[in-house]
Amino acid sequence: MKDGTKSRIIKRITVNLEKCIGCRACEMACSGFHAVPKFSSTNPARSRIRVVVEDRKDIYIPIRAAGYTPSECESRNTYSIKDKNYPECGLCNASCPSRELFREPDSGLPLKCDMCESVPPLDEPMCVQVCRCGVLTYDEWEERRDDQVNREQMEIGLQSLVNRYGVEKVMERIEQFSRNVKR
Amino acid sequence: MRFAETGYNLEIDLTRGNIERVATAPEDSALYLGGLGTNAKIMWERVPPEVDAFSPDNLLVFGTGLLCGTPAIGCNRTIVTTISPQTQLLAFSMMGGFWAPELKYAGYDKVILRGKSPGLVYVWIKDDKVEIRDASHLKGKGAVETAKLLCEELKEPKAQVAAIGMAGENRVYFASIEQSRSSASRGGLGAVMGDKGVKAIVVRGTKDIHLARPAEFMHLCDEVMDYIKFRGENPIPGVIPILAVLGSPQEMAIHDEKWHTENFMWGNARVRRKDFWSEEIAREWTRTMEEMRGRLISCYNCPMHCGATISPPGKPTYMMKCFSKLTYTMAAFSDLAFGLGIAQSATEYGVDGYSAPQVMAFALELLEAGILTENDFPGMPEDSEGRFYWLLDHIVRREGIGDILANGTYWAAGQIGKGAEKYAHNNIKKQEQLPLKLSMLNPVYFLMYCTGEKLNITQIEGQFPQAAFPAREDREAFVKDWFQVPDEKFKQYFLDWEVRGEKSIPSYPTPEMCCDIVDWQERMHYIDDALGMCAGLSSFHLKAPYHIHNYPKFISSGTGFDMDEATLTKAAKRYRTLVRAINTRRGMRRKDEKPPADHWKKRFPELEKELLDTYYTFKGWNEQGIPTEETLRDLGLDYVYEEFLKRGVYSDNGAAPSQAGPAMTGKEV
Ligand code: SF4
Ligand code: SF4
Ligand code: SF4
Numbered sequence: 001m002k003d004g005t006k007s008r009i010i011k012r013i014t015v016n017l018e019k020c021i022g023c024r025a026c027e028m029a030c031s032g033f034h035a036v037p038k039f040s041s042t043n044p045a046r047s048r049i050r051v052v053v054e055d056r057k058d059i060y061i062p063i064r065a066a067g068y069t070p071s072e073c074e075s076r077n078t079y080s081i082k083d084k085n086y087p088e089c090g091l092c093n094a095s096c097p098s099r100e101l102f103r104e105p106d107s108g109l110p111l112k113c114d115m116c117e118s119v120p121p122l123d124e125p126m127c128v129q130v131c132r133c134g135v136l137t138y139d140e141w142e143e144r145r146d147d148q149v150n151r152e153q154m155e156i157g158l159q160s161l162v163n164r165y166g167v168e169k170v171m172e173r174i175e176q177f178s179r180n181v182k183r
Numbered sequence: 184m185r186f187a188e189t190g191y192n193l194e195i196d197l198t199r200g201n202i203e204r205v206a207t208a209p210e211d212s213a214l215y216l217g218g219l220g221t222n223a224k225i226m227w228e229r230v231p232p233e234v235d236a237f238s239p240d241n242l243l244v245f246g247t248g249l250l251c252g253t254p255a256i257g258c259n260r261t262i263v264t265t266i267s268p269q270t271q272l273l274a275f276s277m278m279g280g281f282w283a284p285e286l287k288y289a290g291y292d293k294v295i296l297r298g299k300s301p302g303l304v305y306v307w308i309k310d311d312k313v314e315i316r317d318a319s320h321l322k323g324k325g326a327v328e329t330a331k332l333l334c335e336e337l338k339e340p341k342a343q344v345a346a347i348g349m350a351g352e353n354r355v356y357f358a359s360i361e362q363s364r365s366s367a368s369r370g371g372l373g374a375v376m377g378d379k380g381v382k383a384i385v386v387r388g389t390k391d392i393h394l395a396r397p398a399e400f401m402h403l404c405d406e407v408m409d410y411i412k413f414r415g416e417n418p419i420p421g422v423i424p425i426l427a428v429l430g431s432p433q434e435m436a437i438h439d440e441k442w443h444t445e446n447f448m449w450g451n452a453r454v455r456r457k458d459f460w461s462e463e464i465a466r467e468w469t470r471t472m473e474e475m476r477g478r479l480i481s482c483y484n485c486p487m488h489c490g491a492t493i494s495p496p497g498k499p500t501y502m503m504k505c506f507s508k509l510t511y512t513m514a515a516f517s518d519l520a521f522g523l524g525i526a527q528s529a530t531e532y533g534v535d536g537y538s539a540p541q542v543m544a545f546a547l548e549l550l551e552a553g554i555l556t557e558n559d560f561p562g563m564p565e566d567s568e569g570r571f572y573w574l575l576d577h578i579v580r581r582e583g584i585g586d587i588l589a590n591g592t593y594w595a596a597g598q599i600g601k602g603a604e605k606y607a608h609n610n611i612k613k614q615e616q617l618p619l620k621l622s623m624l625n626p627v628y629f630l631m632y633c634t635g636e637k638l639n640i641t642q643i644e645g646q647f648p649q650a651a652f653p654a655r656e657d658r659e660a661f662v663k664d665w666f667q668v669p670d671e672k673f674k675q676y677f678l679d680w681e682v683r684g685e686k687s688i689p690s691y692p693t694p695e696m697c698c699d700i701v702d703w704q705e706r707m708h709y710i711d712d713a714l715g716m717c718a719g720l721s722s723f724h725l726k727a728p729y730h731i732h733n734y735p736k737f738i739s740s741g742t743g744f745d746m747d748e749a750t751l752t753k754a755a756k757r758y759r760t761l762v763r764a765i766n767t768r769r770g771m772r773r774k775d776e777k778p779p780a781d782h783w784k785k786r787f788p789e790l791e792k793e794l795l796d797t798y799y800t801f802k803g804w805n806e807q808g809i810p811t812e813e814t815l816r817d818l819g820l821d822y823v824y825e826e827f828l829k830r831g832v833y834s835d836n837g838a839a840p841s842q843a844g845p846a847m848t849g850k851e852v
Contacts, residue, residue, distance in 0.1 A: 021488040023481035024281070025256075032254055032397075039397035042254055043288055045389035052340070055363065056331065056500045058477045058492055087340075105389035132408070132486035 011115050011140045013064065013128060020060035020135045022053050026127035033116060033126040045105045048113040049127045052090050059086060062135060063093045064127075065102040068110035072098035185209065186395040187253050187741040188217055193291045193313060195306060197379050198239055198298030202313050207292065213744045213754075214819065216713035217249030217292060219275055220758035222264040225295065226273060227761055227823070232769045232830075236268035236371070237354065237378045243296040245286070245345070245384065248715010252287030252392035253741050254404050256411070256728075257485040259283050260715040261345070261362070267370035269356040269591050270613045272766045274370025275637060275712065278345070279431070279482040279504075280362045282386060283715055285343040289388025300380030303352070307337065308386045318382040323349055325531025326361035327501055333385050346383035347373040348533030350579040354378050355589040357538035357615070361530060364480055364490040364502035368535035369639055370614065371591075395743030403737055407728040411486065411720070419725055421652050421661070429728070431719025434508045435479055435491035438469045443506075449513045451544035452609040452618035468519040475523050482717065489719060495524040499531075506617075507536030513618065514540030515571045525571055532579040537639070538591060538615040543574040545592045545606055546584065554601045559584045591615065609779050612771070614638050616779060624689040624783045625650075629791060630701045630798050632778035634808070636762050637708070645723040646704045647673065651680040651687065667730035669703055669748070676700065689787055694794050698801040703731075709755045710734055757818045760803075760810050764823045768830065772837025773799075773807045807836055 267274035351373030358373030425432035477492035512522030577585025707722035803814030
């Protein structure tokens with residue numbers, strides 16, 4: 001961080017929808033990998049990847065769970081690609097109150113893909129390893145990000161707050177806020 | 184705690200609308216494994232021989248394999264058992280897809296249906312919540328369509344549906360149970376489901392299935408996956424395309440149909456077209472397949488993608504697998520476009536892709552022979568394709584002549600009379616077989632046709648090459664990495680097997696060798712059917728990823744049972760013998776164990792007798808094919824022996840005529 005830049009590893013899973021054979025091995029493997037001890041149980045309903053299938057419409061979409069969202073969208077997204085109408089929210093990866101997907105079946109707690117973080121780390125995430133048809137492929141790289149950019153953005157935000165509420169009020173709130181906030 | 188299995192069955196009494204979750208005995212799983220093994224135990228105990236297919240006392244058992252729901256690759260079979268209306272013996276067909284693992288995740292190993300529902304219903308299983316629901320709105324709907332409608336109605340896109348179409352509702356003797364990309368087709372299981380008034384069983388499960396020793400189990404899975412990859416990269420030389428690569432056969436991906444179209448019979452299993460396959464046909468059929476095929480698809484947790492979505496012009500998309508690709512085409516002397524098109528209707532109606540086309544070709548032969556007349560086929564079009572659609576529609580509705588044809592060729596011929604029996608020529612134990620007519624008797628196949636109780640050659644063959652390889656060096660190359668053999672002697676049997684001369688069929692393999700070969704091949708199918716494994720990764724194939732050496736390890740690390748090759752072999756023998764005992768008790772005897780009379784041109788009655796005698800003895804059966812006291816006691820099947828004695832089974836040589844009529848003629852709806 002000396003030079004004002006931060007680095008982090010970006011992990012990417014690329015999904016080739018055309019190649020999916022709908023076998024759900026990815027669901028099986030993800031649920032097994034996250035069992036304790038590993039693979040002591042399997043249950044696709046606990047998987048952090050789900051294959052949305054509508055076989056008569058030739059739709060096969062493996063989606064990985066992103067984070068939990070406390071409120072559902074007020075509008076809904078549907079997509080149509082090459083005359084194929086994808087199901088409502090079919091391409092969305094949120095764990096969202098409007099659907100059961102990506103929630104633990106017993107506790108109801110949201111599920112989130114953690115890229116199979118583990119010690120020692122896997123060469124490739126589990127779902128990628130078991131997908132033998134090249135639908136899921138994995139790569140990773142290091143990204144360096146300039147911290148300055150963030151600072152500038154923060155300043156723009158602060159300035160607009162000051163314009164609106166005045167310096168004192170903003171200072172007061174920041175003080176209160178910093179006392180409550182968990183670090 | 185139970186591993187790999189759930190330890191619970193779901194008992195559903197349709198007459199009273201009663202549903203019970205019943206704990207099973209762990210000892211039974213150790214002795215009979217799961218799937219077919221424990222299904223057979225239930226059928227033996229609860230369905231006495233007086234019960235016919237359409238009695239409320241007949242059971243329809245949906246049994247998941249012991250390892251379904253675990254990470255074992257390709258382990259996704261549901262074994263359905265009942266008494267068949269067609270053969271009046273035990274029917275045990277299985278289906279792939281997703282249903283079995285889903286049922287496991289819902290917390291059950293089996294669904295056992297008994298009684299009859301007063302109206303058409305479906306069963307909805309969601310974990311602990313099980314309901315019998317009205318299905319009157321689904322009457323007459325297609326099987327695939329029903330699955331889609333039920334998922335929508337229940338708002339459960341991930342639910343799995345096993346459903347019947349119109350054929351099952353109308354109790355067509357060769358009606359299937361369809362499940363997405365697969366079906367349990369043989370023996371009229373769908374007719375029994377229809378008779379019970381059940382349109383569909385819908386399952387959604389969200390519970391865990393446990394492994395006893397996960398690290399060990401996963402290591403075995405990795406080995407299987409590596410070997411699948413190896414086999415993908417190294418097809419077996421010298422065998423037909425579908426046997427060179429793994430899968431259940433890869434009919435959706437392979438375009439070269441020279442072997443099937445020139446070696447299998449066309450029409451009513453009659454006509455061989457030796458020079459049928461040409462470059463032009465290859466081009467045209469490839470184009471048809473490419474135009475209609477959406478994508479290749481798999482069953483649960485399997486990379487083989489043997490199925491495909493097929494969209495015939497102007498018809499809804501459906502999922503196809505295996506050899507139904509050609510059965511309609513060849514029965515109607517038509518082309519692939521017709522075959523893929525009519526199979527859409529046949530799948531929605533829910534009929535067996537082996538029996539249905541043959542029944543239709545049989546009807547047309549009777550018309551040609553003047554045994555049936557134009558009056559029997561009012562309004563039937565002139566062209567072959569149109570006739571097949573007309574016949575299919577009438578059969579599944581049991582309308583007019585269709586009502587008789589719906590009983591299959593054996594019973595229909597009896598009802599029609601006037602010499603029609605001669606035209607029902609391709610049956611074993613009253614059921615239509617693959618349309619193969621060959622020249623020289625093959626002793627291994629003779630035994631498999633005679634004694635195989637699944638009544639389907641593809642469900643007993645596989646481990647051992649179908650024919651000798653001409654060159655010795657090719658044979659040597661073949662046995663080099665053949666580690667799947669249970670014993671080294673099998674390599675020698677194959678090495679010495681010649682295409683011509685002293686060591687060729689019919690006298691070689693010798694009857695003793697044939698016993699070993701048939702027994703090994705059959706054993707692997709029985710193990711698959713108890714574990715829920717797809718034959719496409721196992722028993723159907725030469726050099727399969729699953730074999731007698733790794734199976735015991737899969738079972739013991741999966742379930743925690745003590746299992747080695749000897750225990751597993753004995754367990755498989757136990758429930759295989761129990762299957763025979765069920766059929767023995769229903770009157771099956773030596774006289775029933777024969778291939779279609781015209782299957783081979785060159786027959787050898789003395790050799791055939793010797794083969795059957797030797798095999799019966801090898802299996803521990805008496806000269807009627809009935810398991811002996813010694814065999815039964817050794818397997819711990821003393822209860823079977825007691826029952827045989829009580830019923831005087833050993834003194835029955837099968838001379839008495841079997842039941843005179845089909846289980847039901849005419850529709851009741
Ligand atoms: S990367 Fe790992 S956690 Fe994420 S979906 Fe795949 S298997 Fe599950
Ligand atoms: S493992 Fe691959 S092919 Fe199979 S369902 Fe998942 S993404 Fe599709
Ligand atoms: S080999 Fe084919 S039929 Fe068998 S489980 Fe795999 S995809 Fe299904």
